[in-house]
Amino acid sequence: xxxxxxxxxxNYSNGKPFTDVRIAVINRxxxxxxxxxxxxxxxxxxxxGVHVRESEMLELSTIGIRPTPGSATLAGDVxxxxxxxxxxxxxxxxxxxxPPGMEVTLMFQGSGREGLLGLEILNNWIVTFNGPEQFFKIxxxxx
Amino acid sequence: MAxxxxxxxxxxxxxxxxxxxxxxxxxxxxxxGDKPWTKQIGINSTIEPANYLISSDRELMIEKQLGKxxxxxxPVDHPWLPQRALKILSKLxxxxxxxxxxxxxMDLVADRATDHFQLxxxxxxxxxxxxxxVEVSDTRVGLLKKIQGRKFSEQIFVWRVGFxxxxxxx
Numbered sequence: 001x002x003x004x005x006x007x008x009x010x011n012y013s014n015g016k017p018f019t020d021v022r023i024a025v026i027n028r029x030x031x032x033x034x035x036x037x038x039x040x041x042x043x044x045x046x047x048x049g050v051h052v053r054e055s056e057m058l059e060l061s062t063i064g065i066r067p068t069p070g071s072a073t074l075a076g077d078v079x080x081x082x083x084x085x086x087x088x089x090x091x092x093x094x095x096x097x098x099p100p101g102m103e104v105t106l107m108f109q110g111s112g113r114e115g116l117l118g119l120e121i122l123n124n125w126i127v128t129f130n131g132p133e134q135f136f137k138i139x140x141x142x143x
Numbered sequence: 144m145a146x147x148x149x150x151x152x153x154x155x156x157x158x159x160x161x162x163x164x165x166x167x168x169x170x171x172x173x174x175x176g177d178k179p180w181t182k183q184i185g186i187n188s189t190i191e192p193a194n195y196l197i198s199s200d201r202e203l204m205i206e207k208q209l210g211k212x213x214x215x216x217x218p219v220d221h222p223w224l225p226q227r228a229l230k231i232l233s234k235l236x237x238x239x240x241x242x243x244x245x246x247x248x249m250d251l252v253a254d255r256a257t258d259h260f261q262l263x264x265x266x267x268x269x270x271x272x273x274x275x276x277v278e279v280s281d282t283r284v285g286l287l288k289k290i291q292g293r294k295f296s297e298q299i300f301v302w303r304v305g306f307x308x309x310x311x312x313x
Contacts, residue, residue, distance in 0.1 A: 028291065068301050070249070070308070071249060071302075071307070074312060079307055079308050079311075081246060082308075086284060105310065
C-alpha cells in the first residue's frame with residue numbers, strides 16, 4: 001500500500017481557498033492542444049471540473065475545438081447558458097499530475113474573473129478546510 | 144380474439160431467434176426467455192415481421208426499417224416537438240436568439256426526447272435541437288470525451304436527464 005500523497009497545502013487568499021491550475025484541451029483529430037492557466041477557487045458547490053469565463057473559449061477555435069452549448073445552474077438556482085468541453089487537468093498548485101492528466105469537464109460561463117474548481121475533481125481526493133487557521137489541504141488517499 | 148404469428152429472424156453470424164407477435168397485444172416476445180420487448184410496435188404500422196433485423200445482442204435495428212415503420216406525424220428517430228419549441232427553432236434558423244429562449248428550447252427538446260426515447264434519469268446526453276440523441280454516457284466527462292472533435296450535421300447541445308441543467312451548483 002502506497003502512502004497518501006500531499007497534493008497541495010495552502011493558505012486562504014482574501015479569506016477564500018484559491019489555487020492555480022493548468023488545464024489542457026486537446027483536439028484528438030489533429031493532436032493540437034492549448035493550455036489554460038487559471039487561478040481558481042475551491043468550490044464544493046460546483047459539480048463539474050473547472051469553471052472559467054466564457055470569453056476564454058475563443059482561444060479553443062485555434063485548435064479546432066468548439067465547446068458544446070448546454071446550461072448550468074448558478075447560485076440562487078438561476079439557469080444560464082454555458083459551454084462545455086473535455087479537458088485534462090495537468091497541474092494543481094505545484095503538483096503535476098501524471099500524464100496526460102486527470103480527465104475533467106471544462107465549463108465556460110459568464111464573465112467573472114474568478115474560476116472555480118469543482119467536485120468532479122475534488123471527489124478524487126481528501127480535502128480539508130481549516131477555517132480558523134485559514135488554510136486548506138488536498139491529499140491523494142493511499143492506494 | 145388475438146391473432147398470433149410466429150416468425151424467425153436471423154442475421155449472418157447470429158443464432159436463430161423466434162419471435163411471436165399479437166394483434167391484440169402488439170409486443171414482440173422472446174420465446175426463449177418469455178420477456179416482452181420494451182419497444183412496442185404500433186398497431187397501424189406496416190412493418191412486416193420477416194423484415195425485423197435482430198442483432199446479436201437482440202436489439203431491434205430499426206434504422207434499416209425507417210421507411211416502413213415511420214409515420215409522417217411521428218418520425219422514429221426524433222420526437223415530435225411542441226409548438227413553442229418549433230417557433231423558437233424557426234427563429235434560430237434566422238439568426239441568434241435570446242439566452243432565455245435558447246434555454247427554454249433546450250428544456251423543451253430535452254423533456255420531449257426524454258419521454259420519447261425513455262432516457263434514464265441521471266444519464267448525460269448530447270441531443271440535436273430536433274431532439275435526436277447523438278450520444279449518451281453515464282458520466283459528464285465520458286459524454287464530452289465522446290463528442291469532442293466530432294463533426295455533426297446539426298447543432299447539438301448537452302443535457303443531464305431529469306435535471307434542470309447539464310452542470311452547476313449541487
